[in-house]
């Protein structure tokens with residue numbers, strides 16, 4: 322095919338889209354910086370201000386702040402008055418970019434773009450030679466994941482997520498044994514332990530950092546009904562000890578997800594329930610064309626979820642393993658009943674409610 326044969330309209334349209342991708346990708350990095358430096362939080366409390374005033378309010382270097390403001394202005398995030406040389410973060414934008422805006426703070430999620438970018442060289446090597454990039458190569462992963470969890474799981478957990486299982490809140494109030502597998506920094510578990518003092522909570526994760534964070538929060542809360550342990554989820558080996566087992570975004574990136582699911586089924590009492598939150602999507606890419614986060618999720622999968630599994634010679638299921646595959650694996654693990662529920666606030670996750678009989 323020669324250049325003359327190309328559909329010119331289609332080429333131009335795609336070229337425009339690529340320019341948008343380039344600009345928006347860059348803006349994602351600057352938005353992450355705005356979050357980490359506290360610039361959005363500082364600007365939300367200011368009237369229109371100069372770069373010097375903004376830098377001073379955020380306790381940052383003015384030259385960097387001015388350049389960042391340039392990106393924010395041309396990117397349509399911040400408004401600029403050239404006469405007074407002032408900048409303003411409109412309250413409508415602040416309502417989606419500041420820590421006070423959580424759970425709607427998009428700036429916190431932008432951190433994933435830079436976290437993933439930091440391992441690009443190693444991912445490229447893996448494309449050539451196979452294998453994967455291990456968890457240890459992502460220095461900020463637990464920190465960003467804990468922030469993500471704080472926005473997506475915590476605010477909905479007690480009022481929306483747990484009530485998806487009929488009667489569960491009452492059982493938690495009365496007192497049951499709960500385990501969270503791949504608990505990360507344990508934020509969900511700590512919240513449940515506070516809300517349900519009659520129940521007992523166990524959190525397992527491979528990450529020393531995550532478990533230390535979980536323990537530190539439990540100590541701060543003065544909670545005596547919770548324990549955290551560094552443990553490999555593929556070696557649970559706990560027969561029928563739990564009434565409720567949860568996983569939040571923690572199955573698809575396992576090295577041996579089938580073994581983990583079998584261990585969870587074995588660890589549940591006969592009338593126990595397994596609540597699995599995992600990424601919303603279909604196992605077939607053509608069904609994900611309209612997914613609001615489709616490109617983002619396949620990217621996170623390639624550059625984190627799939628690769629951390631492959632780094633351990635694992636299955637590399639990936640974040641977009643999808644509902645069809647998840648149902649199949651839950652059935653094979655021994656869960657005869659599986660219901661999949663959606664929450665209106667959450668287009669990133671499905672909630673699988675699985676019981677053995």
Ligand SMILES: C[S@@+](CC[C@H](N)C(=O)[O-])C[C@H]1O[C@@H](n2cnc3c(N)ncnc32)[C@H](O)[C@@H]1O
Pocket residue numbers: 456466467470474502503504505506507525526527528531552553554555568569570571574575576
């Ligand atoms: C995507 S993170 C989710 C963390 C947490 N549930 C949350 O929502 O914040 C997945 C977690 O699974 C943990 N993990 C991965 N493989 C594991 C294994 N074999 N045993 C225990 N934890 C594991 C990781 O260390 C990580 O903390």
